[in-house]
Amino acid sequence: MFILTLSVLALWSPGSEPGTVASVAVGSHYRIECHFEHGASADQALAVAEAVWPIAAGLYPDETGIGPSAAAQSPLVVHLYRNARDYNEAENQLTGGLYRRNQAFAHRMSRTAHVAIQPALGDRALDQLGLPEQTLRLIAHEAAHLARFARMPNNGLHPAWFVDGNAGFVDQEVMEAIGCSPGLESDPYTSQEILSLQSLLAEGRLPSVRKVFRNTLQSISFYERYALRHLFFRYLWEGGFRDELEHIRDRFGHLVRGPDTPIELARSIHAILAPRGGMDSLDEPFQQYIRGFDPLWEEAHRSLTLRDGDWLQVGFPDDDATAWSTRRPATDTYSLHGALELVGGINPQLNLHFARAAGDFLTITFVAGHAPALYRYADADHSWHSLATGGPIVPIGRPQEFELAVEPGQVRLLIDGQLALHERCDFDPRGAWGLAAHSASAGRWSDLRIRPTAGKAPAGR
Numbered sequence: 001m002f003i004l005t006l007s008v009l010a011l012w013s014p015g016s017e018p019g020t021v022a023s024v025a026v027g028s029h030y031r032i033e034c035h036f037e038h039g040a041s042a043d044q045a046l047a048v049a050e051a052v053w054p055i056a057a058g059l060y061p062d063e064t065g066i067g068p069s070a071a072a073q074s075p076l077v078v079h080l081y082r083n084a085r086d087y088n089e090a091e092n093q094l095t096g097g098l099y100r101r102n103q104a105f106a107h108r109m110s111r112t113a114h115v116a117i118q119p120a121l122g123d124r125a126l127d128q129l130g131l132p133e134q135t136l137r138l139i140a141h142e143a144a145h146l147a148r149f150a151r152m153p154n155n156g157l158h159p160a161w162f163v164d165g166n167a168g169f170v171d172q173e174v175m176e177a178i179g180c181s182p183g184l185e186s187d188p189y190t191s192q193e194i195l196s197l198q199s200l201l202a203e204g205r206l207p208s209v210r211k212v213f214r215n216t217l218q219s220i221s222f223y224e225r226y227a228l229r230h231l232f233f234r235y236l237w238e239g240g241f242r243d244e245l246e247h248i249r250d251r252f253g254h255l256v257r258g259p260d261t262p263i264e265l266a267r268s269i270h271a272i273l274a275p276r277g278g279m280d281s282l283d284e285p286f287q288q289y290i291r292g293f294d295p296l297w298e299e300a301h302r303s304l305t306l307r308d309g310d311w312l313q314v315g316f317p318d319d320d321a322t323a324w325s326t327r328r329p330a331t332d333t334y335s336l337h338g339a340l341e342l343v344g345g346i347n348p349q350l351n352l353h354f355a356r357a358a359g360d361f362l363t364i365t366f367v368a369g370h371a372p373a374l375y376r377y378a379d380a381d382h383s384w385h386s387l388a389t390g391g392p393i394v395p396i397g398r399p400q401e402f403e404l405a406v407e408p409g410q411v412r413l414l415i416d417g418q419l420a421l422h423e424r425c426d427f428d429p430r431g432a433w434g435l436a437a438h439s440a441s442a443g444r445w446s447d448l449r450i451r452p453t454a455g456k457a458p459a460g461r
Contacts, residue, residue, distance in 0.1 A: 029053040030143060031075040035090075036082035041117075041131055045080055048136050049143040051174045056147035059166050063152050063253050076146040078113040078139060087116035101222075104138040106145035108156060113142035119303060119316040125344035125442040128397075132314050133180055133305030137189065140171035157255045159265065160215045162248075164226055165233025172230070180307055184293065188304045188323045191295035193227035200224065201290055209282040213269055214262075235289045241282075247272050298324040304435060311445040313350070313437040324356065324434035331452040332429040333407040338448040341399040342368050345441030348396055352404060355431035362387075362427055363436070364404065364413055366394045372413060374423050391420025399446065405453065 023034040025042035030049035034042045081087040084103060091099055091114060099105035103116040115138050117131060131139075144167040149155050172190055175181035184190045200206040200220065207217055212232050217225045236245040251268045255261055273279055297304070304313045304323040315321040342348040348368040355362045359379025364372055373389040392415055394400065403414040408429050413420045433450070437443050 026075060029075055030146075031077045032080060033077060034080045034082075035086055036080075038126065041080065041126065044131050044136070045078065045139050048139045048174060048178060049076075049078055051177050052140050052143040052170055053147060055170050055173050055177075056144050057151070059170070059249075060148050060151040061250065061253070063154075076111060076113075076143070076150060078115065078143060078146070080135075080139070081114070081116045083120055084116050084118070087114060090114055104142055106142045106149070108149055111146060111149050113139075113146050115139050115142055119314045119321070119442075120440070121314065121442060122344045122346075125314070128343045129312055129314070129442060129444070130307075132303055133175070133189070133307070133312070134303045134314075136178075136180060137171045137175055140174040141167045144170035152252065154252060154255060154257075157257060157261060157265075158252055159213070159262075161212050161229050161232060162252075163229075165229040168226060168230025169233050169237065172234075180305055182306050184295075186296050187306070188297040188299040189302070191297040191326075192299040193230065194290070194293045194295040195298055196224050196227050197231060197290050198293070198295075201287055206287065206290070208280070209286055210279045213279060214266065231290065232286065235286050239285070239289060241276070244272050244276065296326055298326055298434075300324065304437075309446070311435065311448065312442075313435055313445065314442045315345070315437040315439045317440045320351070320439050321437040322353070322434060323436075324353070324432050326432070327450075328432050329406070329430050329450065329452075333454070334429075334450055334452045335406070336404040336433060336448070336450045337402070339399045339401045339446040340366060341444045341446070342366065342394060342396045343442045343444060344396070345438065345443075347438065348441045348443065349438035350441065350443040350445070351436035351438065352402070352433075353436060354404065354406065354433040355427040355429065356434070357428040357431040361431060361434075362411065362425075364402075366400075367438075368394055368396045370394060372415065372420050374411065374413070374421060376425070376427075387425055388421045388423040390422075391415045391418070399444075407453075 021033045021035060022037035023039045023042040025032040025046035027046050027050045030046060032042045032045045032049065079090065081090065087103055088100055091097070091105065094107050094110065095105065103118050104114065106113040115135060117135050119132055119134065121129065121132060172181065172184065176183065181187040184194065197206060205219065207220060207228065211217060212228060217228065220228065236242070248269055255265060270278060300322040301319045303321055304311055313321050336354065340350050342350060350366045352364040353361050361377050363375050363377060365375060366372055371389050371393060372391045374387040376385045376387055378385065391413065401416050405412040405414065406429055409426065410422065410424045412422045435445055
């Protein structure tokens with residue numbers, strides 16, 4: 001892959017003119033235009049986009065007649081914005097706010113994609129951590145749309161289940177390929193997608209396959225629709241219906257825009273699936289497919305991602321990033337080991353949650369410039385209650401090893417082998433544990449491991 005990276009004179013500081021392109025990276029199929037000066041971000045975004053092409057090329061037939069050299073002659077352009085304000089201004093010029101909520105979209109008429117960095121990162125965190133997982137995933141998602149635009153000329157007639165389903169499939173395949181996802185069940189992002197569909201299924205609200213094909217999904221939320229389309233497409237592709245899916249996809253090339261186009265497409269899908277029992281016959285096996293997953297994370301608020309063996313966590317400005325492990329402690333007495341590092345943010349803070357039961361839980365807060373503190377959260381009135389404080393001041397930019405030692409009725413926290421705090425309190429020792437980054441904070445969790453302990457928790461040196 002040929003990569004050309006350019007850093008031109010930045011005429012604005014982050015958050016000024018969105019029309020200014022400050023860093024550019026060009027590859028074989030894509031061109032990244034950063035509307036802020038950061039060559040490393042342009043290079044990182046390009047590596048993700050270029051990883052899309054071979055996967056997308058296997059999903060979309062080249063119906064242009066031009067051949068594979070077309071993309072190299074005119075690379076597909078992805079615009080990357082430093083913040084929501086700059087993205088919103090560019091998006092408003094193209095679609096009048098239609099994709100403001102998404103903070104990412106691919107524009108069919110101009111054949112360009114536009115992505116805001118999210119969650120927002122300060123300069124130090126961006127330098128240290130690179131682009132957040134959410135941003136990398138959205139770059140892959142929108143780059144997949146651009147590949148479909150380039151290879152399938154009548155892409156405007158493609159139904160929503162195919163449009164977002166295959167893009168979700170591609171972005172996950174790319175995230176795994178570049179080492180930013182440990183797999184569907186282990187990645188907090190896709191793990192939460194699975195959990196959301198399993199919840200719909202348990203509540204009897206999972207839409208039928210017929211409704212997915214017809215895009216009558218008003219009964220479920222915005223994020224649930226994306227999750228459903230992704231996993232339904234993946235089910236067809238990997239679950240024994242690939243030939244039928246490819247046949248349906250090939251029918252798109254024969255569609256002509258008109259008032260009867262949706263009806264014609266529905267009839268084609270019905271005819272293609274008829275030998276396998278029709279649309280309705282897919283409901284039960286698809287539900288079994290969803291039930292068969294065993295997700296490891298409940299990501300209440302994004303984002304937590306695995307990169308180079310570490311868990312990177314970044315909070316959005318309006319909410320803490322929170323991910324709960326679905327693997328509760330197996331014993332009443334255990335220890336949770338690891339290391340943490342505050343990387344940046346307005347008020348940098350990481351939280352280690354544990355003993356979650358019926359919405360209540362305990363947490364250790366690691367706030368820059370303060371000693372670690374133990375709090376109890378009460379879900380009934382959404383209140384926080386301070387229980388104990390102690391240990392060394394939490395620094396920024398330097399990892400600290402920790403050990404949370406739990407046994408019925410008491411908690412000990414060791415920092416770098418030294419006892420930081422010890423508190424006796426009532427809690428469920430087998431309650432769930434989780435990781436959190438305070439709103440607008442960024443940090444790194446390393447070498448996390450939980451193990452049962454015999455007898456009393458360690459006292460420290």
